[in-house]
Amino acid sequence: MRHKLLFSFLLMAFAMSSFAQTTESKYNAKEAFNPQFYPYPGTEFRSASGEPGPKYWQNRADYKISCAIDTSKHLVSGSEELTYTNNSPDNLKFLWLQLDQNIYREDSRGSATTTAAGGRWANTGFTDGAVIKSVSVEINGKKYTPKYTITDTRLQVWLQDGLKNAGKAKLNIEWSFTVPVYGTDRMGRLQTKNGWVYEIAQWFPRMCVYDDLQGWNVLPYVGQGExxxxxxxxxxxxxxPSDMIVVGSGELLNPTECLSATEAKRYAEAKNSEKTVTIRSEEEVNKKIKTTKATNTWKFKIQNTRDVAWAASKAFVFDGAKINLPSGKKCMALSAYPIESIGNDGWERSTEFTKASIEHYSKKWFEFPYPAATNVAGIVGGMEYPGIVFCGYKAKGRGLWGVTDHEFGHSWFPMIVGSNERKYAWMDEGFNTFINDFSTEAFNNGEFFKPESGDAGKASFSERIDGLYTVPDAVQQRSLGVTAYYKPSQMLHALRDNVLGADRFDAAFREYVSRWAFKHPSPWDFFRTMENVGGEDLSWFWRGWVLNTWKIDQAVKGITYKENLPANGSAVTIENLEQMPMPVTVLVKEANGKEERITLPVEIWQRGNTYTFTLPTTSEIKEVKIDPDNKLPDWNRVNNVWTK
Structure with missing residues (x-):
């Protein structure tokens, strides 16, 4: 009882102290509504309206890659022909590429920072990284061996004559690497009773982006940043090896060469089936069917993509179904998983989940552009690549839906809308978390949907949480879930529900995706698009939610009656106690049972921190409540309510 009384006292004291601390407003209208927001005007490359400008450009990287996996050594060896097209106005004297496998070296920056800190992206062992065997360059028919330098996870290739506008450079690179067991939760290998499951990503030298905002983008890969x-x-x-199933980004070009005749027939059936078709069953995995060939070469193709990944195992159960797209096109939902993943709402539902997820996002936002969407169960907890995702092999039920839907949601952010994940995690993880809410509500009549109120998000504004405008690698690990995922999703819900409304928001958001599909938007391009299409100056909104870590604290200050008579009408005064302005919804209840809901625009806060509005009341006011539906993450809800 003493403990209960003490706890109650502390709760009451905390509430009173919170109220006391915020009674003096921190709000500054001049700062919140400062007219100087955009750091630069529109240009011919990026329009002030948020569209790509008439002279927008981006460079292009096309790859032809051949690789082989040696399962006895867990070694992937390969070669690539990379054709790089310079669409910029600049003469490029050198090229930068990413060697992400070097993060697994013991002397890498990631090992010194992320691994030392521990957590999800820490290495559990070390490899030799990307072993570069040879590099050659061909420009305008001239072939030579260039000077090149490797710095951590970057490779710089010097060109003899430079690469001019519209020029193409062909690079041929040979390389190999050892597959780590746990590759920073983005790739790796899992031992199952029927063999290893390999999930292979960040596996070949890839071009860094050269853009009009920064030139070469060469932030190193240290783990948390994507x-x-x-x-x-x-x-x-x-x-x-011929007893393995290989799945990868894009379209499998030669299923009849790699699958058995029975499996190839089922694969063709799955392409046209609304229901999941088993291609290789649990029983067939257990039989360990022998083949006459020692190896198979699986061939894949994907267009207009920023990356590819693949997975391989002789332990895979394999199934698939048809995905229906709004244009009338079809693609495939595929799932590959070990027997250990089956049962109790397990991976046998993966293809069902994949199909539903892709169909929902395609209808609501933008059509899925790839010929297949493949879900792989393995050691990786959840990671996304174009046309293929890796999800935890133990996931079941709501957890399996959640991770499958989230990783495939990344097909839109950042696979279609190619934002800079190394700098702006909120533009891919946060946007994706936001759209996941709609797909989850829609799936199977809300089978896994749990609505949240604004109360659930109060932690997003804690002083311990890093702001959205923080480079991902600088975000504290304890903060990343809120900073990159949850808070930006909250922000978009607040913009949709409290500022623009569903129709204007959805139109603007779809336009953003359409404008920047397969391009590189900056945060400012997103801001400008939402404002221009939505028809609102939102600088106050971005300033509070993105560029700062301001809180929301709207309060009822008090009421008065005209000539002290409720029947003559009343005046309600509200105040903004923290730094962020937002529109206000107020519910007023009278003693006679009459209720009135008042919606006030954000402009009420343009001149100061208090605002008074009048009501034609006919009896005493019994209660005034701000945000009666708990939509906003208000920092102190104690002062949201005034009661007689």
Missing amino acids: FYLEYGDIDFSVTA
Whole structure:
């Protein structure tokens, strides 16, 4: 009882102290509504309206890759022909590429920082990284061996004559690497009773982005920050032992050469089936069917993509179904998983989940552009690549839906809308978390949907949480879930529900995706698009939510009656106690049972921190409540309510 009384006292004291601390407003209208927001005007490359300008350009990277996996050594060896097209106005004297496998070296920056800190992206062991065997360059028919330098996870290739506008450079690179067991939760290998499951990503030298905002984008890969990549077409082949199933980004070009006759027939059936078709069953995995060939070479192709990944295992159960797209086109949902993943709402539902997720996003936002969407169960908890995702092999039920839907949601952010993940995690993780809410509500009549109120998001504004405008690698690990995922999703819900409304928001958001599909938007391009299409100056909104870590604290200050008679009408005064302005919804209840809901625009805060509005009341006011539906993450809800 003493403990209960003490706890109650502390709660009451905390509430009173919170109220006391915020009674003096921190709000500054001049700062919140400062007219100087955009750091630069529109240009011919990026319009002031948020569109790509008439002279917008981006460079292009096309790849032809051949690789083989040696399962006895866990070694992937390969070669690539990379054709790089310079669409910039600049003469490029050198090229920068990413060597992400070097993060697994013991002397890498990632090992010194992320691994030392521990957590999800820490290495559990070390490899030799990307072993570069040879590099050659061909420009205008002239072939030579260039000077090149490797610095951590970057490779700089010097060109003899430079690469002019519209010029093409062909690079041929041979390389190999050892597959780590746990590759910073983005790739790796899992031992199952029927063999290893390999999930292969960040596996070949890839071009860094050269853009009009920064030139070469060469932030190193240290683990927590993700990727920024150029678009192009990628053809790749994987040679693997013939008892393995290989799945990869894009379209499998030769299923009849790699699958058994029975499996190839089922694969063709799956292309046209609304229901999941088993291609290789649990029983067939257990039989360990022998083949006459030692290896198979699986060939894949994907167009207009920023990356590819693949997975291989002789332990895979394999199934698929048809995905229906709004244009009438079809593509495939595929799932590959070990027997250990089956049961209790497990991976046997993966293709169902994949199909529903892709169909929903395609209808609501932008059509899925790739010939297949493949879900792979393995050691990786959740990671996304174009046309293929890796999800935890133990996931089941709501957890499996959640991770599958989230990783495939990344097909839109950042696979279609190619923002810079190395700098702006909120533009891919946050936007994706936002759209996940709609797909989850829609799936199977809300089977896994749990609505949240604004109360659930109060932690987003804690002083311990890093702001959205923080480079991902500088975000504290404890803060990343809120900073990159949850808070930007909250922000978009607040913009949709409280500022623009569903119709204007959805139109603007779709236009953003359409404008910047397969391009490289900056945060300012997003801001400008939402404002121009939505028809609102939102600088006050971006300033509070993105560029600062301001809080929301709207309060009822008090009420008065005209000539002290409720029947003559009343005046309600509200105030903004923290730094962020937002529109206000107020519910007023009278003693006679009458209720009135008042919606006030954000402009009420343009001149100061208090605002008074009048009501034609006919009886005493019993209660005034701000944000009665708990939509906003108000910092102190104690002062949201006034009661008689």
